[in-house]
Amino acid sequence: MSFSAESPRYVSTRNEKKVVSFREALLSGLAPDGGLYVPTFIPHVPEAAWRDASSIAELGARVLPFWLGGEVPERDVMAITADALNFDAPVVRLGQGAWMDTYVLELFHGPTLSFKDFGARTMARLMNYFLQDQEEPLTILVATSGDTGSAVADGFAGQDKIRVVLLYPQGQVSPIQERQLIAKRSGVKALAVQGTFDDCQRMVKEAFVDPDLAHIPLSSANSINIARLLPQMLYYFWGYQRLNTPGTHFCVPSGNLGNLTGGILAALSGLPVPRFIAAHNANDFFPRHLAEGWMKFQPSVRTRSNAMDVGVPSNFERLQYLLQGEEMRRRIWGTSVTDAETLVTMRRVYEETGYVADPHTAVGLEAAQRFRRDSGEEAPIIVLSTAHPAKFPETVQEALGIEPPMPERLSRLWQEDTSVEVTAPTLEALKEHVLAHVRV
Numbered sequence: 088m089s090f091s092a093e094s095p096r097y098v099s100t101r102n103e104k105k106v107v108s109f110r111e112a113l114l115s116g117l118a119p120d121g122g123l124y125v126p127t128f129i130p131h132v133p134e135a136a137w138r139d140a141s142s143i144a145e146l147g148a149r150v151l152p153f154w155l156g157g158e159v160p161e162r163d164v165m166a167i168t169a170d171a172l173n174f175d176a177p178v179v180r181l182g183q184g185a186w187m188d189t190y191v192l193e194l195f196h197g198p199t200l201s202f203k204d205f206g207a208r209t210m211a212r213l214m215n216y217f218l219q220d221q222e223e224p225l226t227i228l229v230a231t232s233g234d235t236g237s238a239v240a241d242g243f244a245g246q247d248k249i250r251v252v253l254l255y256p257q258g259q260v261s262p263i264q265e266r267q268l269i270a271k272r273s274g275v276k277a278l279a280v281q282g283t284f285d286d287c288q289r290m291v292k293e294a295f296v297d298p299d300l301a302h303i304p305l306s307s308a309n310s311i312n313i314a315r316l317l318p319q320m321l322y323y324f325w326g327y328q329r330l331n332t333p334g335t336h337f338c339v340p341s342g343n344l345g346n347l348t349g350g351i352l353a354a355l356s357g358l359p360v361p362r363f364i365a366a367h368n369a370n371d372f373f374p375r376h377l378a379e380g381w382m383k384f385q386p387s388v389r390t391r392s393n394a395m396d397v398g399v400p401s402n403f404e405r406l407q408y409l410l411q412g413e414e415m416r417r418r419i420w421g422t423s424v425t426d427a428e429t430l431v432t433m434r435r436v437y438e439e440t441g442y443v444a445d446p447h448t449a450v451g452l453e454a455a456q457r458f459r460r461d462s463g464e465e466a467p468i469i470v471l472s473t474a475h476p477a478k479f480p481e482t483v484q485e486a487l488g489i490e491p492p493m494p495e496r497l498s499r500l501w502q503e504d505t506s507v508e509v510t511a512p513t514l515e516a517l518k519e520h521v522l523a524h525v526r527v
């Protein structure tokens with residue numbers, strides 16, 4: 088295999104000596120030493136690559152090759168992004184009062200109505216590309232606090248080289264999210280774990296290093312997989328290009344920090360974003376880390392923006408690797424928003440601009456306003472809208488007194504067959520399911 092000189096290969100955050108191909112980083116997910124894969128260097132992505140692309144798919148076909156080590160020919164990258172990123176990502180101007188220079192980049196127009204479709208669909212197709220000649224199917228383990236599992240299950244649906252086992256915390260996702268997770272799909276097993284999201288994440292991490300599962304080709308599809316992060320750079324280039332105003336900041340509703348890490352990779356490779364705003368809910372490890380150097384992880388607490396209910400953000404180790412010393416604080420400003428503030432913001436934005444934001448996006452909108460107040464910044468801010476409001480009808484009803492319009496794709500779900508098994512929050516229980524699932 089030949090590698091391009093201008094394109095990186097990958098190493099673990101915990102061992103820079105063992106260099107692997109993009110293919111290997113993609114297929115193994117987590118590095119064998121428990122670290123996360125990072126590029127050996129940051130390629131420079133010239134402005135010409137993204138400036139006049141007319142769709143995200145086209146932009147992806149031009150930007151991703153800089154990162155893929157020359158391992159996927161450009162015409163194949165183009166076919167992959169055209170198939171994976173076949174939906175729109177409009178920039179919506181709020182344009183009223185306090186929201187005058189605030190924009191919403193809607194990332195929820197994919198099949199499962201959250202931004203996770205970008206990473207999951209692209210990663211699934213890249214994996215399928217590299218697995219063409221393999222006999223044994225690959226089993227993907229994925230822990231989800233809501234949107235990852237459905238995006239991953241949907242992204243992999245119909246790929247016969249791949250099986251998926253997805254874990255989610257029982258009773259801690261919205262009814263619609265759950266319906267999306269347990270929709271019956273071929274090759275996909277959904278487990279409702281009697282524990283928290285952090286339990287799910289821990290079980291997956293343990294399974295990867297368990298000797299009883301060593302004979303099964305396993306991979307992850309969480310935001311720890313580098314192939315989920317790379318496509319998540321693309322909409323930053325896209326949003327910046329659409330708005331076309333120098334000095335534009337990005338505000339990112341965050342949990343595991345995968346979305347934000349995508350933005351940081353875009354910035355490090357040349358996108359001139361002055362500041363990123365990390366918008367967290369009551370799970371405030373990262374804003375506290377930025378403000379006071381806080382390093383103590385805490386159990387997650389439940390909030391209205393439940394896809395961000397993460398006590399131990401899995402991409403923190405990667406962000407620390409990429410942004411050393413003062414660099415992290417120079418590039419990122421963070422804040423934490425309560426549930427009460429989230430509801431108030433949803434109502435205010437609706438009353439003042441007519442825009443219906445989901446609770447995750449509302450955390451971002453409130454954080455963007457705080458950043459303006461705190462910094463006196465007047466430049467535009469693009470808030471990433473990570474989910475469609477129809478996924479959270481109870482919260483929208485409570486905050487705005489209306490029902491969000493239900494896209495056809497969601498209403499159809501209630502007629503579909505489901506499949507799920509309740510599971511104890513232990514490695515042993517997960518192992519049994521994995522072993523049974525690969526046998527069939």
Ligand SMILES: *Cc1c(COP(=O)(O)O)cnc(C)c1O
Nearest residue numbers: 234342343344345346394473474
């Ligand atoms: C996953 C998710 C987030 C958090 O993204 P991270 O990459 O984990 O920081 C925010 N909002 C929604 C709707 C999500 O599904």
